[in-house]
Amino acid sequence: MILLMGIAGSGKGTQGKMLADQHGLHLISMGDVLRMYVTGKQRQRMLAGGLLEDQEIIAIVDKLFESISNGTEILIDGFPRTIAQAEWLLNQAKAGRFKVDLALHLVASRRAVKERLLKRARIDDTEAAIEARFDQYEQSTEPLIDWLSRHNVKVVNIDAEQTVETVNQQLVKALEDYKKA
Numbered sequence: 001m002i003l004l005m006g007i008a009g010s011g012k013g014t015q016g017k018m019l020a021d022q023h024g025l026h027l028i029s030m031g032d033v034l035r036m037y038v039t040g041k042q043r044q045r046m047l048a049g050g051l052l053e054d055q056e057i058i059a060i061v062d063k064l065f066e067s068i069s070n071g072t073e074i075l076i077d078g079f080p081r082t083i084a085q086a087e088w089l090l091n092q093a094k095a096g097r098f099k100v101d102l103a104l105h106l107v108a109s110r111r112a113v114k115e116r117l118l119k120r121a122r123i124d125d126t127e128a129a130i131e132a133r134f135d136q137y138e139q140s141t142e143p144l145i146d147w148l149s150r151h152n153v154k155v156v157n158i159d160a161e162q163t164v165e166t167v168n169q170q171l172v173k174a175l176e177d178y179k180k181a
């Protein structure tokens with residue numbers, strides 16, 4: 001399993017699709033899954049840029065993994081986003097359910113990605129929701145990058161402010177280097 005991480009607007013969606021197509025990976029986009037299923041108050045919370053509860057996310061991911069046959073290589077965008085989610089994931093890996101191979105981290109500044117998000121016009125791409133997602137990322141997800149390294153997951157940082165093609169080439173290279181090693 002390969003984890004794709006990065007601040008909102010860093011290109012996870014676009015890059016995830018490209019990489020999955022190029023390498024025949026099973027792509028899970030947590031944001032897309034949640035936009036499909038989540039209703040009521042939780043949906044409001046999501047649209048305001050807040051994270052959903054760890055237990056709820058874990059229950060959804062657990063079911064998704066059950067539906068994927070053993071040995072399929074998964075690329076997951078947007079999970080884990082908190083240390084609690086990562087602890088669950090690594091415990092599942094320890095229990096032999098799958099391997100967590102690599103984390104690809106798309107690195108971009110708030111300034112650079114804000115422009116992209118405001119152009120995208122998704123309903124949670126308002127100024128306030130964008131700021132909330134940036135704050136969430138800094139508080140909950142950024143500390144995860146170090147945490148994963150300390151737990152023996154190889155993290156590769158990629159400068160996501162480059163062109164789509166360059167970022168894609170670097171992701172492909174990171175994946176191929178990892179497989180060779």
Ligand code: AMP
Nearest residue numbers: 030031046049050051052057078079081
């Ligand atoms: P994304 O499309 O990745 O930007 O995700 C959109 C929204 O879905 C986020 O702002 C969160 O509200 C929610 N979400 C996605 N992944 C997670 C996760 N792993 N944990 C909690 N909330 C999530």
